[in-house]
Amino acid sequence: MTLTHFDAEGHAHMVDVSDKAVTDRIAVAESFVRMRPETLALVTEGRARKGDVLGVARIAGIMAAKKTSDLIPLCHPLPITKVSIDLVPDERLPGVRITATVRTTGQTGVEMEALTAASVCALTVYDMLKAAEKSMDIGGLRVVLKDGGKSGRYEASSEG
Amino acid sequence: MTLTHFDAEGHAHMVDVSDKAVTDRIAVAESFVRMRPETLALVTEGRARKGDVLGVARIAGIMAAKKTSDLIPLCHPLPITKVSIDLVPDERLPGVRITATVRTTGQTGVEMEALTAASVCALTVYDMLKAAEKSMDIGGLRVVLKDGGKSGRYEASSEG
Amino acid sequence: MTLTHFDAEGHAHMVDVSDKAVTDRIAVAESFVRMRPETLALVTEGRARKGDVLGVARIAGIMAAKKTSDLIPLCHPLPITKVSIDLVPDERLPGVRITATVRTTGQTGVEMEALTAASVCALTVYDMLKAAEKSMDIGGLRVVLKDGGKSGRYEASSEG
Amino acid sequence: MTLTHFDAEGHAHMVDVSDKAVTDRIAVAESFVRMRPETLALVTEGRARKGDVLGVARIAGIMAAKKTSDLIPLCHPLPITKVSIDLVPDERLPGVRITATVRTTGQTGVEMEALTAASVCALTVYDMLKAAEKSMDIGGLRVVLKDGGKSGRYEASSEG
Amino acid sequence: MTLTHFDAEGHAHMVDVSDKAVTDRIAVAESFVRMRPETLALVTEGRARKGDVLGVARIAGIMAAKKTSDLIPLCHPLPITKVSIDLVPDERLPGVRITATVRTTGQTGVEMEALTAASVCALTVYDMLKAAEKSMDIGGLRVVLKDGGKSGRYEASSEG
Amino acid sequence: MTLTHFDAEGHAHMVDVSDKAVTDRIAVAESFVRMRPETLALVTEGRARKGDVLGVARIAGIMAAKKTSDLIPLCHPLPITKVSIDLVPDERLPGVRITATVRTTGQTGVEMEALTAASVCALTVYDMLKAAEKSMDIGGLRVVLKDGGKSGRYEASSEG
Numbered sequence: 001m002t003l004t005h006f007d008a009e010g011h012a013h014m015v016d017v018s019d020k021a022v023t024d025r026i027a028v029a030e031s032f033v034r035m036r037p038e039t040l041a042l043v044t045e046g047r048a049r050k051g052d053v054l055g056v057a058r059i060a061g062i063m064a065a066k067k068t069s070d071l072i073p074l075c076h077p078l079p080i081t082k083v084s085i086d087l088v089p090d091e092r093l094p095g096v097r098i099t100a101t102v103r104t105t106g107q108t109g110v111e112m113e114a115l116t117a118a119s120v121c122a123l124t125v126y127d128m129l130k131a132a133e134k135s136m137d138i139g140g141l142r143v144v145l146k147d148g149g150k151s152g153r154y155e156a157s158s159e160g
Numbered sequence: 161m162t163l164t165h166f167d168a169e170g171h172a173h174m175v176d177v178s179d180k181a182v183t184d185r186i187a188v189a190e191s192f193v194r195m196r197p198e199t200l201a202l203v204t205e206g207r208a209r210k211g212d213v214l215g216v217a218r219i220a221g222i223m224a225a226k227k228t229s230d231l232i233p234l235c236h237p238l239p240i241t242k243v244s245i246d247l248v249p250d251e252r253l254p255g256v257r258i259t260a261t262v263r264t265t266g267q268t269g270v271e272m273e274a275l276t277a278a279s280v281c282a283l284t285v286y287d288m289l290k291a292a293e294k295s296m297d298i299g300g301l302r303v304v305l306k307d308g309g310k311s312g313r314y315e316a317s318s319e320g
Numbered sequence: 321m322t323l324t325h326f327d328a329e330g331h332a333h334m335v336d337v338s339d340k341a342v343t344d345r346i347a348v349a350e351s352f353v354r355m356r357p358e359t360l361a362l363v364t365e366g367r368a369r370k371g372d373v374l375g376v377a378r379i380a381g382i383m384a385a386k387k388t389s390d391l392i393p394l395c396h397p398l399p400i401t402k403v404s405i406d407l408v409p410d411e412r413l414p415g416v417r418i419t420a421t422v423r424t425t426g427q428t429g430v431e432m433e434a435l436t437a438a439s440v441c442a443l444t445v446y447d448m449l450k451a452a453e454k455s456m457d458i459g460g461l462r463v464v465l466k467d468g469g470k471s472g473r474y475e476a477s478s479e480g
Numbered sequence: 481m482t483l484t485h486f487d488a489e490g491h492a493h494m495v496d497v498s499d500k501a502v503t504d505r506i507a508v509a510e511s512f513v514r515m516r517p518e519t520l521a522l523v524t525e526g527r528a529r530k531g532d533v534l535g536v537a538r539i540a541g542i543m544a545a546k547k548t549s550d551l552i553p554l555c556h557p558l559p560i561t562k563v564s565i566d567l568v569p570d571e572r573l574p575g576v577r578i579t580a581t582v583r584t585t586g587q588t589g590v591e592m593e594a595l596t597a598a599s600v601c602a603l604t605v606y607d608m609l610k611a612a613e614k615s616m617d618i619g620g621l622r623v624v625l626k627d628g629g630k631s632g633r634y635e636a637s638s639e640g
Numbered sequence: 641m642t643l644t645h646f647d648a649e650g651h652a653h654m655v656d657v658s659d660k661a662v663t664d665r666i667a668v669a670e671s672f673v674r675m676r677p678e679t680l681a682l683v684t685e686g687r688a689r690k691g692d693v694l695g696v697a698r699i700a701g702i703m704a705a706k707k708t709s710d711l712i713p714l715c716h717p718l719p720i721t722k723v724s725i726d727l728v729p730d731e732r733l734p735g736v737r738i739t740a741t742v743r744t745t746g747q748t749g750v751e752m753e754a755l756t757a758a759s760v761c762a763l764t765v766y767d768m769l770k771a772a773e774k775s776m777d778i779g780g781l782r783v784v785l786k787d788g789g790k791s792g793r794y795e796a797s798s799e800g
Numbered sequence: 801m802t803l804t805h806f807d808a809e810g811h812a813h814m815v816d817v818s819d820k821a822v823t824d825r826i827a828v829a830e831s832f833v834r835m836r837p838e839t840l841a842l843v844t845e846g847r848a849r850k851g852d853v854l855g856v857a858r859i860a861g862i863m864a865a866k867k868t869s870d871l872i873p874l875c876h877p878l879p880i881t882k883v884s885i886d887l888v889p890d891e892r893l894p895g896v897r898i899t900a901t902v903r904t905t906g907q908t909g910v911e912m913e914a915l916t917a918a919s920v921c922a923l924t925v926y927d928m929l930k931a932a933e934k935s936m937d938i939g940g941l942r943v944v945l946k947d948g949g950k951s952g953r954y955e956a957s958s959e960g
Binding site for chain 5: 803804805810812831842852853856859860863864867870871872873874875911912915916919920922923924926927928929930931932934935936937938939940941942943946954956957
């Protein structure tokens with residue numbers, strides 16, 4: 001197997017997608033920010049009273065989806081048609097679970113956009129809580145659904 | 161405890177650091193991209209022959225460190241004085257381990273820059289390998305060292 | 321009435337436009353920079369001799385139109401097909417009147433692009449004249465025409 | 481009087497500030513978005529239930545302050561040390577009043593940063609409400625306070 | 641002859657391409673970085689052992705192609721579908737020869753994207769070698785092929 | 801000799817400049833756009849009547865200087881304190897000669913900023929004239945002066 005992002009001589013290039021069909025495409029990615037229970041309490045209390053951590057992180061993730069091709073060197077620029085991000089506090093983690101959904105009508109898939117949105121969203125949660133806890137970690141970043149385009153539908157196994 | 165990124169009314173703001181000292185600051189963050197052994201083999205073989213996945217991801221991570229304040233809404237712009245990124249294939253993971261080091265001479269810490277570098281570096285590894293495997297996941301993103309500035313030295317516990 | 325930029329739970333999202341038709345769209349926005357007569361005289365004299373304030377501001381406005389989706393969080397990126405900006409000194413204001421016209425062939429309207437162009441154009445006029453007068457103000461920023469797309473033609477009433 | 485942004489031949493340039501002192505500087509700018517009472521009601525109700533228009537606009541304004549030198553051609557890049565934005569519904573307008581405060585420790589003033597923040601914040605309010613009303617207008621954008629640096633303190637007269 | 645980038649009054653504008661056909665378009669541009677033989681030796685040796693100057697410059701050029709409409713004021717944003725860059729050490733120059741190829745399916749040509757890629761690629765080669773030699777120069781930047789769209793095929797004469 | 805942009809293992813990094821002195825630094829770079837005499841005539845006539853090619857290109861070059869660290873992967877972000885660009889029609893070339901001057905008070909030199917400004921300025925001249933002539937070429941891009949900082953003054957020999 002060879003990697004499509006390199007030519008026959010091993011030089012990186014942005015793959016030619018000129019001949020790919022313009023189709024509706026969707027991708028969903030997820031990630032989490034794990035923290036101490038008392039840090040998570042700041043998030044859940046804050047929603048009501050002291051400041052909306054999740055609301056700020058959601059906006060950061062949506063804006064990051066639009067910067068994906070500026071961040072990932074060999075990624076094609078795409079006319080994104082939808083971005084939504086769910087952030088759910090989860091006391092069993094404990095922490096915040098993030099799910100980003102991105103759609104386009106274009107020539108390549110949007111899994112990098114969904115992953116970038118979920119990633120920057122998680123980084124923003126970290127930024128807003130880091131004065132309270134430095135030992136948070138971000139993980140579980142993966143594609144859970146990808147559809148549209150020639151390669152067909154991909155769904156992650158549930159074990160995650 | 162209250163979160164510094166919100167004012168008394170719960171409105172998000174960029175915290176005033178005008179009165180903080182300009183000092184040398186350093187932060188180190190790490191992350192990993194986990195993949196199947198045969199996907200990792202494409203990385204390690206590629207370094208020699210077919211294309212330098214890790215070299216491209218390193219450049220992406222370095223450039224992303226410079227975009228941090230553009231991505232994270234309440235992050236201060238900083239004159240970064242150094243960025244370096246180590247990428248090490250690890251067959252036990254199996255996958256690639258990433259460590260990003262960022263320095264500045266400024267008024268706030270650079271842990272968000274180090275985390276952003278490690279994060280975008282991992283996303284770029286994913287992008288270059290996704291044709292081979294969609295089930296990779298990115299995790300273990302955390303600050304392992306932070307020093308300089310008023311809050312003193314922080315080192316993560318080794319358990320990770 | 322509910323706002324389209326929020327979902328049923330009140331979370332902000334970038335609205336799905338995947339199913340909207342790709343049509344020719346146009347928007348025209350206007351604004352003004354109001355200043356003292358002697359400041360306006362610097363602009364009108366400058367065009368001939370000392371420096372083209374309006375020429376620089378026009379370029380800034382055109383470039384800003386292309387950054388709209390980077391500035392406005394929930395705005396869709398669009399392939400802009402035309403931007404033009406008129407700047408007219410008006411002694412009765414006194415000041416400079418700005419009209420920005422933007423076209424696209426896409427799935428959403430371009431009124432935010434026209435407003436952003438008119439806005440940054442006005443800010444640039446302010447920037448170049450601020451050493452002469454700090455008390456200038458910018459106002460009258462509004463959409464005067466929007467056409468193409470499902471919601472039909474909109475024209476502002478003339479009273480402004 | 482000549483404009484500092486042009487040289488003796490009338491060519492635009494970014495003024496040399498190498499010899500200016502590094503001092504604490506502050507600027508405050510204000511603007512408003514005027515709308516129908518029923519549109520304003522969507523904002524005030526939404527804060528509680530359906531979506532936080534003002535919270536999203538605040539984040540957009542803060543992020544825009546950091547992009548000022550990228551938008552305004554002859555503006556110097558500056559290490560911003562604080563940004564805060566107040567948004568207040570005003571039923572007498574009727575509409576939303578915006579006040580942006582920016583600080584830096586640098587060689588030039590930050591009035592363009594404050595104006596840009598107030599401007600993009602207002603544009604974002606417009607974007608989120610435009611499905612309800614196209615006839616909103618943005619105005620009253622001006623500097624109300626500027627301090628620090630050689631030119632001393634400036635305060636706008638109250639008449640606005 | 642008049643220049644299309646100006647209207648009848650001599651004001652710059654972004655030309656209206658709304659009515660141009662969406663077609664496959666390609667452009668190829670070339671440039672070179674000329675240096676002393678001993679500097680070139682650092683490049684060619686480095687590929688094997690000490691660091692891949694050409695690999696880093698290739699990534700910089702590819703990413704720059706995506707920023708073209710952000711850099712060139714009157715350039716239209718375009719959905720780039722392919723970028724590749726060849727860098728060849730040439731001992732007769734002596735130096736490095738660069739060829740950038742860009743494709744799109746859009747309404748305007750991509751020669752500015754190819755020229756920008758070749759240009760930033762050359763600047764990056766300079767940056768990485770400037771500690772060894774300050775007297776390098778960059779030249780020969782020109783379009784060698786342009787095809788697709790109404791104006792037909794253009795090929796540069798071979799004399800260069 | 802080894803290249804400073806690579807570590808002992810040959811991995812690219814952004815060099816640590818934390819310990820370098822903050823000093824006044826200046827760099828001057830030049831380039832040219834060569835064209836047919838009749839194309840140059842469009843430029844020189846246009847200044848007076850049909851559109852200011854050189855004025856637009858000057859703004860593009862100034863703005864590009866501020867984007868240098870975003871374009872060149874291993875370049876440090878710097879607080880630029882001055883940018884000016886001279887554009888002179890030269891009938892002997894025939895074409896336009898460009899000289900860019902950049903200053904900073906920082907920890908690294910600004911030759912990449914001056915080269916980037918001269919380069920994007922030349923690309924913009926090309927863009928505005930390409931409808932008249934596709935065979936223009938850009939060359940002679942080099943540093944002519946660099947001063948400030950530990951490595952001392954560098955002046956290019958006059959032969960160019």
